[in-house]
Amino acid sequence: MVHSKTIYPRTGDKQTIYLKNVISSPYIKVGDYTMYNDFVHDPKDFEQNNVLYQYPINHDNLIIGKFCSIACGAKFLFNSANHTLSSLSTYPFPLFFEEWHLNKNNVTDAWDNKGDIVIGNDVWIGYEAIILAGVTIGDGAIIGARAVVTKDVAPYTIVGGIPAKMIKKRFDDKTIADLLNMKWWNWPTEKIAQNIEAIQSGNMDQLKNI
Incomplete structure (x- = not known):
């Protein structure tokens, strides 16, 4: 039996990893046996290539459960990718506080904070799917290839499309x-x-x- 602490669970396969064992960010938590496959980039670079706009200043988290299957190119798009909609302008003035002589402590005002991304257990995320900030995906759900998930997904539900919509329940x-x-x-x-x-x-x- 392959131990959950190994990086490469398959002999001779450097494209598939147990994700938990390559994570260094305190804002990313991954359960045992969750696997990620990448045939384009080194899968060990998951934090850099797949977890986007997760700036430490915002303290938002990516939480992924156990026994998940994450396909190549799946992306997790965090709050700092947003531009606030409560302003008359979507331009992120607070990011450029030096230019506009603003309070640097208000940088996070540049975007709308929708919260963490939470992925349950035994979730299958398809090829190049995108999960947006604030989304919770229930246990046993399936996210179709290249789906853009903007809302919560119920447990054991299959979703797909842009934006992702329910296709059917698994059971x-x-x-x-x-x-x-x-x-x-x-x-x-x-x-x-x-x-x-x-x-x-x-x-x-x-x-x-x-």
Whole structure:
């Protein structure tokens, strides 16, 4: 069994990593076994290439759960990419406080702060999808390739498009409720390993009886 602390979980594959083990920013938190694949850039450069406009002055966080699958080129676009809509002008005057003799402590007034990006567990984010600031994606959701996610996504829901809209739920309401109650991703590694067949085959009766 591959240990969650390794960077490259597949022998000979330098395009796929366990993301948690390359993160250095205190504003990015990633759960165990969440993987990122990049065939364009070095996947270890995820913070630089995929987490955009996350300036420390804003203290916004990217929180990603366990067992997520993040495809090449997925982007997380943070609050500092915004320009405030409460002003008569979208020009970011507070950023250029020296030029305009403004209070440098008011730099964050240049954008609207919509909050953190929170990704649940067992979420699949497709190729070149974009997740915007303030969005929460529920456990088990699927984000389609090149979708632009502007609003929260419910657990076990598939979304796609620009802006992303619901395509369908992955399972019926009872199964979704059971999965959210079960939280298999929080089981000990040994327990998950022993029940992978049931997880993959969708044997809820076996999983509920563990």
